[in-house]
Amino acid sequence: MTTEIKVPVLPESVADATVATWHVQVGEKFTRDQVLVDIETDKVVLEVPATCDGVMTDISQAEGATVLGDQVIGTFSESGEVEAPKEDATAAEPKQAAAASSAVPSAKVIDIVVPVLPESVADATVATWHVAEGDTVSVDQNLVDIETDKVVLEVVAQDNGVIGKIIHVEGDTVLGAQKIGELNAGASVAAPAASKYEAISADELASPSVRRLMTEKGLAATDVVGTGKGGRISKEDVETAANKPKTSPVAAAPVTAPAEQELGERTQKRVPMTRLRKTIATRLLEAKNSTAMLTTFNEVNMKPIMDLRKQYKDVFEKTHDTRLGFMSFYVKAVTEALKRFPAVNASIDGDDIVYHNFFDISIAVSTPRGLVTPVLRDADQLSMAGIENGIRDLAIKGRDGKLSMADMTGGNFTITNGGVFGSLLSTPILNLPQAAILGMHKIQDRPMAVDGKVEILPMMYLALSYDHRLIDGKESVGFLVTIKELLEDPTRLLLDV
Known part of the structure; x- marks a missing residue:
């Protein structure tokens, strides 16, 4: 019986793929679950295993050919004339019996x-x-x-x-x-x-991930000694080969000795970027290259909020069982400013502008895995205590790696507070597809002119980065000035003026 070998179904975002490596040739015999061919996309390498024992009869798409999902690329015969596997199976019967006797x-x-x-x-x-x-x-x-x-x-x-x-x-x-x-x-x-290695075919020396590691280390298959079944190469084998000192017969001593003297006791460590870190890098570059990003600045006198917080923080914590921080004031001010300037709460989708009639605020949170921006939903409907509790829950989830896709999806505007790390001034990068991001900074005592006199006041710089394709200078400056005024006179947040 002839069986078709097909390309696996590709993800929606992947249009086509490439035949990377055929592990068997026409006429060769193989066993069930043995990898026949690797299909490479721009994101992942897919392995196509054999569904049963058989013999390769035809390869219609050679290595390097561009193929589509579910496309036929070869055929094999489910022939029962494979003698070698029968002998192997007979020889393996004692092993199988022993394994069966040790299992439940x-x-x-x-x-x-x-x-x-x-x-x-x-x-x-x-x-x-x-x-x-x-x-x-x-x-x-x-x-x-x-x-x-x-x-x-x-x-x-x-x-x-x-x-x-x-x-x-x-x-x-x-x-x-x-x-x-x-x-x-x-x-x-x-x-x-x-x-442990019973199910791994001896014909497959290295998996795609191992081959990628070999490429990163600059090693060929002949440079690595496989310790797995049938000579299969593992990541440990690659690391062993990479750390093995290279002995060159030509001028070995003069080449290696200076290198050791040069390094001395200094060491360096090379680790692959995590998926999150690679995604952050890609999105930051995309934001820089695909938007007309501009940053405008202002400064705010934080003394009124600090005085208000000092006066009510104890009773606030006793009443609501949560600490009164600065972020609730920031979020309240941002939400009110977004209501007055709808373009800042909008986004660009192709040739359309999407205006959002809700206020989901992304809060930048630093985690051990990198910077993430979970979303505080319907911030306009939350009280000060609700905002503080919501931000605290998101921060704890981020720290413990418990953020879900629902926590991360959406968001119309981002607030990032580099001031907690001591940043005095910065230009934050847009969090696509959002049109603007507000950067808060360190509260620093500075001499300021007030009514013709010099006073020492706790000042903080504000930085608003925005997409100039959607937001004009008048709107961006007006938005930032509104936040400044609301923070410098927090009673306006309560009176909605």
Whole structure:
């Protein structure tokens, strides 16, 4: 029986793909689950495994060919005339029997899969496996973290059992609902270590992630000694080869000695960028290159707010069980200014301007993984205590890596407070597709002229970066002056004047 080999279904954002590597040739025999071909897109390398034992009969799309999703690229015959696998299977029967005797007969295999990704997320990365093959796990235990461009998703155990195969290791790029491992539900005996590489074909020397690492290290397959089954190359093998001192027969001593003297005890560490960091870099460059960004500045006297806060902070905390900070004043002032200047609360979508009749404020939060901007929803409907509680909850989620896609999606305007780190003045970059971002800074005592006299006042610089394609100078300056006036006379926030 002839079976077609097809390109996997591509994500919505990927138009086509390229045939990267054929691991078998016409006439060659292979076994079930052996990788036949790698399909490379601009975001991920997809492996096409064999659905059963067979013999390759035709390759219609050679390496380098551009293909579409679900396109036929070859065929194979599900022939039963494969003698070698039969002999291997016979030889492997004692191993299989031994493995079966050490496992619980009633164990049920449950696939460990990537959670369904949001529409705006094309793929994800296996960040951290918290368990290894053979580990015993309990229901709801976190097995693996999956990192997307915006959040980290946890995959928990659906039942008690033992971890079987781990198909995709840390650093691999995966798709939504893709199988990345197996859980033997109900099992209580760890699988033997010898079975760790049973499912890996000897014909496949390196996975796509390992090949990428070899390219980064400048190594070829001949430079690396594979320690896996059938000579399979692992990431550890690549690191070992990369750290191995190169012995050149020509002038080895004169070349290496000065290098060691030059470095001395100094060291350097090279680590790959996380998916979030790469996304931040891409979005920042996109904002700089695709918008007419301009920044306008002003300064605000913070003494009225500081006096008000000092007077009421204790009773506020006792009444609302939350601390009275500066951010609630900032958010209130920004929300009121957005009502008066709708263009600042708008965004550009193609040739259209989208005016938002709601006020979702993104709050820049520094986390161990990088800067994120979770959204405070309907800020105009929140009290001062509601704003403080909302920001605190988002900050805690960001610190603990618990922000969800719902927390990160949307937002019409961003507030970033570099003052908490000591920044006196900066020009914040737009958070696309938003049209403006407000930068708050350090409150600094400075001599100011007040009614012809010099007074020492706590002053703070404000910086508004905006897209000049949508927001004119008059609107940007008027917006910033409104915030200044509201902060310098906070009673206006209560009186709505």
